[in-house]
Amino acid sequence: MADKLFWVVVEYEDDQVIEPSLELISELYRLLQKRRGKLVALALKNDQVAQTNKVLAEHGIEQVIYFSGDCGKSAYKIAANVADLSKREKPAAIFAAGTIWGHDLAALVAAKLRVPLFPNFVEIGFDEQNRLVVYRTILNNTIDAKIIAREKVLVATTQLEQFNIKKAKLPKVPNIVEITKDLSPLEEPTRIITKIKADPKTVDIVNADILIVGGGGMGSRDNFQLIHEVADLLGGSVAGTRVARDKGWITLDRQIGQTGKKVSPKLLISCGVSGAMQLTMGLKGTRNLIAINIDKNAPIFQLADLKIVGDAPTILTDFINKAKALAKNRKEIDKQPDQ
Ligand SMILES: Cc1cc2nc3c(=O)[nH]c(=O)nc-3n(C[C@H](O)[C@H](O)[C@H](O)COP(=O)(O)OP(=O)(O)OC[C@H]3O[C@@H](n4cnc5c(N)ncnc54)[C@H](O)[C@@H]3O)c2cc1C
The missing domain is CATH 3.40.50.1220 (TPP-binding domain)
Known part of the structure; x- marks a missing residue:
């Protein structure tokens, strides 16, 4: 069995895996190369499954867990699924790219599992005691913080454009697991009415x-x-x-x-x-x-x-x-x- 089971919740745009998800997967693959680790993607099933499997495998994913059913792109519904499944499968860490959707999702997963969320990590590794460590800046970027995963599961998102997309050395054909869940009865607590582009004059x-x-x-x-x-x-x-x-x-x-x-x-x-x-x-x-x-x-x-x-x-x-x-x-x- 793998010592480290890492989950990445994959995000799409127009049915394509987005670059921030691939940046995250590439970095985790690099990290796990010298260890007995397993990199698993969790994704929504869509019409491009073959293409998604190929792209994910090329970047180091060994297994893809697909959710199908009435999920839409609802972070709320997917987070409920991911949290439920993680109680059974017990991954060491659950990651999402640091997009707006990824942050929403990771925050909901962390809340459901009652563990802290570590957003926007800029570096990840293992310390001398083989503990998973992420680095991020805190207090308005004035302090570099080293965070050691002590919880049963680490939930974290990346700082965008921090890592390079790289193909895996030995891509494997991923093992596909499909989970069909009709989540429609879950009431959506929030709704996106419209998206407003940030004003460059005031954007952070x-x-x-x-x-x-x-x-x-x-x-x-x-x-x-x-x-x-x-x-x-x-x-x-x-x-x-x-x-x-x-x-x-x-x-x-x-x-x-x-x-x-x-x-x-x-x-x-x-x-x-x-x-x-x-x-x-x-x-x-x-x-x-x-x-x-x-x-x-x-x-x-x-x-x-x-x-x-x-x-x-x-x-x-x-x-x-x-x-x-x-x-x-x-x-x-x-x-x-x-x-
Ligand atoms: C503990 C510590 C923390 C610090 N934190 C920060 C920080 O967060 N951010 C930060 O910026 N600095 C920080 N500094 C200061 C940093 O060391 C530099 O002093 C600072 O970045 C210099 O700013 P500058 O390049 O604008 O100015 P200057 O050092 O004044 O350089 C001006 C540059 O403009 C060029 N120049 C001059 N005239 C023209 C012209 N007409 N057209 C084109 N180019 C021209 C010059 O050749 C020069 O390269 C920190 C220092 C310390 C000790």
């Missing part, structure tokens, strides 16, 4: 997809306004370094780094940011980094995917003017009657 920078980050090299409060203008044009959010915060250009909740927040945007544009270690430890989850700095030897360039050497206020002003001119041209083209 931890959840922002696009971040424009200003540092001391922006020179003045007036120049820092350019960061806001670029953010508006790109639908992004504003953040800054500690120097930017010390100068009062940003508030503490928009500071990235050791004493600020850890961010993981799809795109980050840093402007006049040196790239000190205390700052870069907060932006390691960034997918694409464009850095603008006047000094070609600035440390930030070591992390950058695109390096722009030059005066940040001038480059941002050029960008704003060109983007506005392009938008104006487009509006005029759109106004012209069809020939």
Whole structure:
């Protein structure tokens, strides 16, 4: 028997397993490779079972437990199922990706099992006593916490975009178990009426997809306004370094780094940011980094995917003017009657 039985509740979008679920599975597979562990996926049955099995197996899943019946995508109903089943099967841990749905589900599972939920872990491993350990930041990202699983089952979610998707070395054909349950009698306590896209101006920078980050090299409060203008044009959010915060250009909740927040945007544009270690430890989850700095030897360039050497206020002003001119041209083209 496997020493460690890990469950991953898989999430779909348009019947496809979403990337955050695969990030989580890849990381758990990496962790269990040197141990006697078993990675099991729990999923809703849909029309793409063959495709789902293939994708899950490719990333290290050994067994898939499918729920079928009237579940919809209801986190409430699935959580009830997962919690019930776990009382029988006794997994060491139950994981979900740190999406809104994943957090909902994991919180409900934890509540049903009367164990704590550890959301947004950024690292996972075993300590010298072979205990499962997860790491996450707490108190507004100011403290790195190490959490040792003492409960009968650990329930946790990942910090999004923290782990890489990797294929398993030796994918196996997963053993399929199907559980059919008609959960329709369960009354749904909540209902999603509509989804409203977060306003980039107010969204927590931890959840922002696009971040424009200003540092001391922006020179003045007036120049820092350019960061806001670029953010508006790109639908992004504003953040800054500690120097930017010390100068009062940003508030503490928009500071990235050791004493600020850890961010993981799809795109980050840093402007006049040196790239000190205390700052870069907060932006390691960034997918694409464009850095603008006047000094070609600035440390930030070591992390950058695109390096722009030059005066940040001038480059941002050029960008704003060109983007506005392009938008104006487009509006005029759109106004012209069809020939
Ligand atoms: C315990 C501790 C915790 C810390 N925590 C944090 C933290 O959470 N977050 C954080 O940010 N810092 C933190 N710091 C501070 C950190 O060490 C750096 O001092 C800080 O990140 C520097 O900010 P900066 O790059 O904006 O400014 P600067 O160090 O002033 O660098 C400005 C950069 O802009 C460039 N530049 C100058 N003029 C221009 C121009 N016209 N155009 C383009 N580029 C230009 C310069 O070449 C330089 O690289 C911490 C320090 C300590 C000791």
